[in-house]
Amino acid sequence: MRLTVLGNQGPFPGPEGACTGFLLQDKEVNILIDCGAGVISRLQKYCKISDLDAIVLSHLHSDHSSDMFVLRYAVQAKLMTKTMDKAIDVYTPKTPDKYYKELDFNNVFNLHNISDGMQLNIMGFSFTFYKTAHPVECYGMRIEKDGKVFAYSADTTYTENIIKLAENADLFLCEANATENIRKTSNPPHLSVKEACDIARKAKVKKLLLTHFWFEEPKENYRGDAEGEFNKVELSEELKTYEI
Template identity: 35%
Template sequence: MKLTVIGCSGSMSGPKGAASAYLVKTDTTTIILDLGPGTMGQLMNYIDPAEVDAIVLSHLHTDHVADIIGMQVYRRWFPGGPLGPVDVYSPGDGLFRTRQIGGDGPEENYEGEFTFHTVAQGDSVTVGDIDLEFFHAVHPVPALAIRLTGPGGEVLTYSGDTDYCEGQVAAAKDADMYLCEAAFEASRDTVRDIHLTGGRAGQIATEAGVKNLLLTHLQPWTDPDVVCQEARATYSGPIAVANPGGTFHVANPSRMGA
């Protein structure tokens, strides 16, 4: 699988780019994880949005879903004709949330652009050659971690927004890459059950046996050096910080060359 960071700014778009959105591709399958503010335009730098096979939303906060209306407009009014519906998976009522963002009434069901599916912890779906499993996350609204297993057995886990919980450890178990939010700095942010610090992200990665830790969702005022130092205190493996346009090849070393 190939992971491309479309946007990674936490809680809002930032001076370096859009809010949360991640493109996951194999040779035959294209999935978008989250569609935060500013990500629709950036997505066009990497793919034609018509190629998307599924949209998977970790939760329905605006900084992770606002550009679903941009996707809706693109699919409905594409000059070559309507593109038809794409599957959208989310915790909570994705249809209702999309109406809220679009300012549309109950008569609008977006059936020409989207097919909405509600998912919860313990659910699993298959999109093309990628298997997705959903795990509990701790956040003020229903939220999920997403474990994606590619055709070669490679595993990418996306934390979504969360604090430490056993669901994250289970979702990231032996993952080849853990794309993990780290919006908080330990010395600054003491509130719990909203976001991770670098230290708590590293703790999950260590307990889960993660092979690579990719920190993301850093707010514009969060210092990546501080977050990395915190993570290094609790995790000894490779650590990187997501940046817009960053690409990562997620591979299972035990399957390589097989």
């Protein structure tokens, strides 16, 4: 498995940046995980829209799904011009209802609902979904293939479910939107860097990759919070590919 970070910012992207989106690949299989602002443009550096095998959305907050509402027009146009020959399978929570209904557009997506504890085989990848603690219905993912485990927290506050999701993962991609500096003035519904490291430590993951950065917060603050908290932790880099 290999994972390319298409965007790692939230809740909005900075200049030259993009919100959450990751391309998971193995051989000829291409699965997009989350699809926030700016992701579709970057996706096409690595994969044609017509070569997407599936899209998995952790939740329907805009910074994880807004480019889906651009992508639907792209797929519609490509189906009309016969540069694509089938709709894309999309795995997503069914709520919030307003945004879910907007995905049901001219048969460009085959919509499949996900739920807590659900296990699915998607193009040879074994997915298990874990409900997280977030203001809307949201699911983290444990993905297994060929003896390797990739875990993705999605958006959440601290919950035991994320420890189970990440247990012994080869790569744990974990949101860490809140630094200690941010926590001085606000309490966003997200993990802090230190909490992400604590989960990784308890889950005994092999490598922790942090994501979902607040663009206006200096990266030095994220690095400083992570220092000494976990033995193998990195800040994810946009447009970088990680082998799992």
